[in-house]
Amino acid sequence: MPEIIATPKRQRRSHGRPTLHDVARVAQVTRITVSRFFREPNLVAQDTAARIREAILQTGYVPNRQAGQLASGRSQIVAALIPNIGHSIFAETIQGLAEGLRDTGHELLLASTGYSMEREEAQLRALVGWAPGALIVTGRHHTAGTCRLLQEAQATGIPVVEIWDHAPQPGAPGEFAQIGFNHEAVGRAMAAHLLDRGHTSLAYVDSGVAEDYRAHERGEGFVAQARAAGARVTVHRAATGDAFDAGRGAFDALRNAAGAHITAAAFANDHLACGVLMQALEQGVAVPGELALLGFGDFPLGRQMRPALSTVRPPRAEIGRAAAAAVLLSMATQEGAQSSALPWALISRQSTDVSR
Amino acid sequence: MPEIIATPKRQRRSHGRPTLHDVARVAQVTRITVSRFFREPNLVAQDTAARIREAILQTGYVPNRQAGQLASGRSQIVAALIPNIGHSIFAETIQGLAEGLRDTGHELLLASTGYSMEREEAQLRALVGWAPGALIVTGRHHTAGTCRLLQEAQATGIPVVEIWDHAPQPGAPGEFAQIGFNHEAVGRAMAAHLLDRGHTSLAYVDSGVAEDYRAHERGEGFVAQARAAGARVTVHRAATGDAFDAGRGAFDALRNAAGAHITAAAFANDHLACGVLMQALEQGVAVPGELALLGFGDFPLGRQMRPALSTVRPPRAEIGRAAAAAVLLSMATQEGAQSSALPWALISRQSTDVSR
DNA sequence: TTGAAAGCGCTAACAG
DNA sequence: CTGTTAGCGCTTTCAA
Numbered sequence: 040m041p042e043i044i045a046t047p048k049r050q051r052r053s054h055g056r057p058t059l060h061d062v063a064r065v066a067q068v069t070r071i072t073v074s075r076f077f078r079e080p081n082l083v084a085q086d087t088a089a090r091i092r093e094a095i096l097q098t099g100y101v102p103n104r105q106a107g108q109l110a111s112g113r114s115q116i117v118a119a120l121i122p123n124i125g126h127s128i129f130a131e132t133i134q135g136l137a138e139g140l141r142d143t144g145h146e147l148l149l150a151s152t153g154y155s156m157e158r159e160e161a162q163l164r165a166l167v168g169w170a171p172g173a174l175i176v177t178g179r180h181h182t183a184g185t186c187r188l189l190q191e192a193q194a195t196g197i198p199v200v201e202i203w204d205h206a207p208q209p210g211a212p213g214e215f216a217q218i219g220f221n222h223e224a225v226g227r228a229m230a231a232h233l234l235d236r237g238h239t240s241l242a243y244v245d246s247g248v249a250e251d252y253r254a255h256e257r258g259e260g261f262v263a264q265a266r267a268a269g270a271r272v273t274v275h276r277a278a279t280g281d282a283f284d285a286g287r288g289a290f291d292a293l294r295n296a297a298g299a300h301i302t303a304a305a306f307a308n309d310h311l312a313c314g315v316l317m318q319a320l321e322q323g324v325a326v327p328g329e330l331a332l333l334g335f336g337d338f339p340l341g342r343q344m345r346p347a348l349s350t351v352r353p354p355r356a357e358i359g360r361a362a363a364a365a366v367l368l369s370m371a372t373q374e375g376a377q378s379s380a381l382p383w384a385l386i387s388r389q390s391t392d393v394s395r
Numbered sequence: 396m397p398e399i400i401a402t403p404k405r406q407r408r409s410h411g412r413p414t415l416h417d418v419a420r421v422a423q424v425t426r427i428t429v430s431r432f433f434r435e436p437n438l439v440a441q442d443t444a445a446r447i448r449e450a451i452l453q454t455g456y457v458p459n460r461q462a463g464q465l466a467s468g469r470s471q472i473v474a475a476l477i478p479n480i481g482h483s484i485f486a487e488t489i490q491g492l493a494e495g496l497r498d499t500g501h502e503l504l505l506a507s508t509g510y511s512m513e514r515e516e517a518q519l520r521a522l523v524g525w526a527p528g529a530l531i532v533t534g535r536h537h538t539a540g541t542c543r544l545l546q547e548a549q550a551t552g553i554p555v556v557e558i559w560d561h562a563p564q565p566g567a568p569g570e571f572a573q574i575g576f577n578h579e580a581v582g583r584a585m586a587a588h589l590l591d592r593g594h595t596s597l598a599y600v601d602s603g604v605a606e607d608y609r610a611h612e613r614g615e616g617f618v619a620q621a622r623a624a625g626a627r628v629t630v631h632r633a634a635t636g637d638a639f640d641a642g643r644g645a646f647d648a649l650r651n652a653a654g655a656h657i658t659a660a661a662f663a664n665d666h667l668a669c670g671v672l673m674q675a676l677e678q679g680v681a682v683p684g685e686l687a688l689l690g691f692g693d694f695p696l697g698r699q700m701r702p703a704l705s706t707v708r709p710p711r712a713e714i715g716r717a718a719a720a721a722v723l724l725s726m727a728t729q730e731g732a733q734s735s736a737l738p739w740a741l742i743s744r745q746s747t748d749v750s751r
Numbered sequence: 752t753t754g755a756a757a758g759c760g761c762t763a764a765c766a767g
Numbered sequence: 768c769t770g771t772t773a774g775c776g777c778t779t780t781c782a783a
Binding site for chain 3: 414415416426427430431434458459460461462463464465466467468
């Protein structure tokens, strides 16, 4: 009497979707052949392939990428961390990223940090749990924990890219690829633009967001350049909240700056600048005659103001596309991601015209 | 002589990251206990938990969510499909989504369709491969293939939500939850707003994007309401490309409309309206005196124009937050996602003032 | 050109 | 409170 012990079949906890196995059964082959059909189609006989194709259609099979990823150890997930997805300045970057990833078989896993470094670390930890094949973070300022996570990831061959910044430290090890531009240089160019137009008493109105390091750095560059030229320069921190209203609020500070008659101001962003511009128009202060204004961001708003706002155009979408291309290349070649400095442009419009 | 056949250890293809096993070894327990430590901490003894905690810190372990998901059959991925992430109108929705998902253990998988229904289907198919626990798509117009995929997903218990629309068909089966608002109603309200101000010859300037069904529907509502009131109404399709320039281009068409002296126009979006507004100002056409203008979207730009642009404020961020809440609830309760109509507001500013 | 066996990292079910 | 066993859906050797 053979002791056949019927092992109690454990309850299946399937997800309802057809699996490789279902396709294989219909096509009368084994699972591996179907798997191969997807990965190396030309290793599968013509008629077998035809049967499989038929079976896929019949079952409505869609391969489970998680299982595939787990088994292969290769990841097709690109995880990105952005301060605020809704901010126009980043929205186009994300769109660029999504476009760059489209039809490459890679997917975009996205999270926002709300400009908080602590949240960035927490979110990064969560994203790392999905075993992404690439990591994209914004800026080069992070908590120690974030840096450790990024370094560990990079050590296991995962490309890490910092976007929206480019300030490589010569000879500093353990850095990540940077795709963006140098904010200090932009700040210097902004100051130079105003100095060129004869201004000697300048102001920089900084972002009210404490963690907007890039805006602060532009301010530092601005101040350095102005000082080097012997100009007077003050820095104002805008209020938090609606940037436009914050700009309006900054107007008085600019007009009443102690001991200095400010004739030109640069801003952390166009919204701030437009707020001041509107306020100036309403108060009868001539722009650029009495006060020249220079924004940052090149949003549609500024271009339509009268006088039109001079500004700096950052490579918003390009950053996203370049980051996608960089991580894709790095994942394909197994080499580290490459930094790249992307071009920006100072767009001179009426708000900084010298001819009144 | 015992026949110990050393089974040739297959090459490990680990990913470098520590696993449950590594933590277990350090903590001197088995993997399952560590697993339990994460999922049901109070079923683990105090000192065991302490050892595990220590081991996690020591190894830098981060759980592999893909493996967890595969094993448990539960998915914590929310996949969303958006026409264009960079468009300001959707950017805030995504931010709302990301915020709503933050710290819930769920992750946002995002793709953009570029307003193409074919691309939507392709992208959806790709996203479905990641076995998401919820699906969010934009609008209620899809290819047949998209609908089938969504239906199959819903049939297996995955909540499906259509955002940015709300037009439930009474008694139509196989529909999905809708979170947004009714565009036809908005269109009617826009017409009513202008009719109220005594206009009898209206125009609607539609989006140049052929697949922007929501803009078209607002147009239909607009026309219906205007006709019902006995007003004359024409529809213009804006050019594709930069919406602002398209608006400028539409100005001539509005002024030279055959056989009708248009006194008020509504637009598919604020940018279009602002383009016309700028052109009108430059050509010396009084707004709202000779031409009243009504936008849609409530972007900062319109609020700052002079005259300030009347517009409709859609619940941009609210849609994202509500969608996140809806799918989260549905995933938790195993019940279908609930539709909801979100409030919008017609904001009357100077561009439609009746007192010149 | 196809298949068998082993295993990716984790969890469910069922003991103990 | 902790462990054993089986298996999620797929891919990777290796063998035929």
